[in-house]
Amino acid sequence: MLPNQIHNWIGAQEQPAQADEWFEKLNPATGQVLFKAARSRAADIHRAVELAKKAQPAWADTPAVQRGMILHKIVVGMQNRQSEIAAIVAAETGKSMKEALGETGGAIQCGLFYASEGQRLYGRTTTSGAANKYAMTIRQPIGVAGLIIAANTPIANVAWKVFPALICGNAAVLKAAEDTPATAWIFGQIAKEAGLPDGVLSVLQGFGEEAGAPLVAHQDVGVISFTGSTEVGRIINRVAGERFARISLELGGKNPLVVCDDADLENAAKWVLLSAFSNAGQRCASTSRVIIFESVYEKFRDMLVEKTKKLKVGTADDCDFGPVINEGQLLGMVSAVEKARKNGATILCGGERMTDAGHKDGYYMAPTLIENVHPHDEISECELFGPVALLFKAKDFEHALQMANDTPYGLTASIHTKSIHRAVRFYDKVQTGVAVVNAGTHGSEPHMPFGGRKLSGNGSREPGTEALDIYSELKDVYVNIDPAQA
Numbered sequence: 001m002l003p004n005q006i007h008n009w010i011g012a013q014e015q016p017a018q019a020d021e022w023f024e025k026l027n028p029a030t031g032q033v034l035f036k037a038a039r040s041r042a043a044d045i046h047r048a049v050e051l052a053k054k055a056q057p058a059w060a061d062t063p064a065v066q067r068g069m070i071l072h073k074i075v076v077g078m079q080n081r082q083s084e085i086a087a088i089v090a091a092e093t094g095k096s097m098k099e100a101l102g103e104t105g106g107a108i109q110c111g112l113f114y115a116s117e118g119q120r121l122y123g124r125t126t127t128s129g130a131a132n133k134y135a136m137t138i139r140q141p142i143g144v145a146g147l148i149i150a151a152n153t154p155i156a157n158v159a160w161k162v163f164p165a166l167i168c169g170n171a172a173v174l175k176a177a178e179d180t181p182a183t184a185w186i187f188g189q190i191a192k193e194a195g196l197p198d199g200v201l202s203v204l205q206g207f208g209e210e211a212g213a214p215l216v217a218h219q220d221v222g223v224i225s226f227t228g229s230t231e232v233g234r235i236i237n238r239v240a241g242e243r244f245a246r247i248s249l250e251l252g253g254k255n256p257l258v259v260c261d262d263a264d265l266e267n268a269a270k271w272v273l274l275s276a277f278s279n280a281g282q283r284c285a286s287t288s289r290v291i292i293f294e295s296v297y298e299k300f301r302d303m304l305v306e307k308t309k310k311l312k313v314g315t316a317d318d319c320d321f322g323p324v325i326n327e328g329q330l331l332g333m334v335s336a337v338e339k340a341r342k343n344g345a346t347i348l349c350g351g352e353r354m355t356d357a358g359h360k361d362g363y364y365m366a367p368t369l370i371e372n373v374h375p376h377d378e379i380s381e382c383e384l385f386g387p388v389a390l391l392f393k394a395k396d397f398e399h400a401l402q403m404a405n406d407t408p409y410g411l412t413a414s415i416h417t418k419s420i421h422r423a424v425r426f427y428d429k430v431q432t433g434v435a436v437v438n439a440g441t442h443g444s445e446p447h448m449p450f451g452g453r454k455l456s457g458n459g460s461r462e463p464g465t466e467a468l469d470i471y472s473e474l475k476d477v478y479v480n481i482d483p484a485q486a
Contacts, residue, residue: 055197068116111159138475171200224247263418409455
């Protein structure tokens, strides 16, 4: 099903990188080569942006309702090929087919939402303080959008950025994640087959330094949307900010889940396992800090350890999670856990690469729970992006809230309690972009805004209608009339 080589889509044409260079994509479940992908560089980016500039004015002149109809055809194409897309996602990420189908369904839902926004690309009509003067606002596209995505939920990440960028009338250049090139490639193929005009969307493969950096630096790219690490986000903010480009940054998290003394502990344990370990902990919204009231700490810890040891790791549909995306990421988290151990942390379970016969060739991290770490130890403040969670004790609610906020990040948070008073105070005072009561720290929906505070982002929100503010400009319009001429 997968081709031996994954090309770029530039101006709706499938082609290799101009330098005819390639890089290998490995299967994270087996370590075996899946295929080679185009290794794009600045020349490829410049060509894609040039074609986007040429195609964008006609796309912007296409009524938003008609743009939405074309995007709807892409959604239908995704529906018709959902199993094929999911199989690619599973092969590239090591997820089970069940999980990949669920992710693809979420991407389709996101696409449908934004296709429908073509009928609701609202400005507003309001009053004026002057007689015979009428005031309104209208939305207009920015121009060329540069989109850079992560590999953790590859088809969902494509949908979250491409659909809102296009419905607003922009042309888009998508730099695919180097760990999931085929997922972005098949989306480009579906877009072409759906009749998206040439040049409106280009999909480029390659590494961040070689393809992502030239896209961020390009003077003709008016908006940059990036999902990834805080370190790279800082670079993008500096480079694109020099030319006052619009910038949307969705960065890392060290997300807390608070377990109160009145919580349903079985439900809380279920959501800790899902939030910390599903998708191999590779969510910016994963739970990585579990803050537990002292009075129930030992009981909940023991329950959590017992349940964690029963988790099944692999690629089958009955597995709880699969491998992490590449070996470098795996080795990094193993090193971080070992450093924490040497600094006095207690590894309750896991903590190492899985090396048994069924896992030794892949990039599998054992589900890991750690206690006895300081809230400001390196492992407490560094996003590992893997199946590793830290346990902390809290004296009471106010202490738990203080601990939840005592982090450089501010993406998502959750509390488990039967008290409406605690729940409301928590979601009011926790310093995050997302707050959840009695569930996990993950699970955002396409029609809702997602983003973080502090080092988790720059205040932008995607998806939801709020994403339209990223990919469009608001223009004030004043109409003055002379009644005598009526």
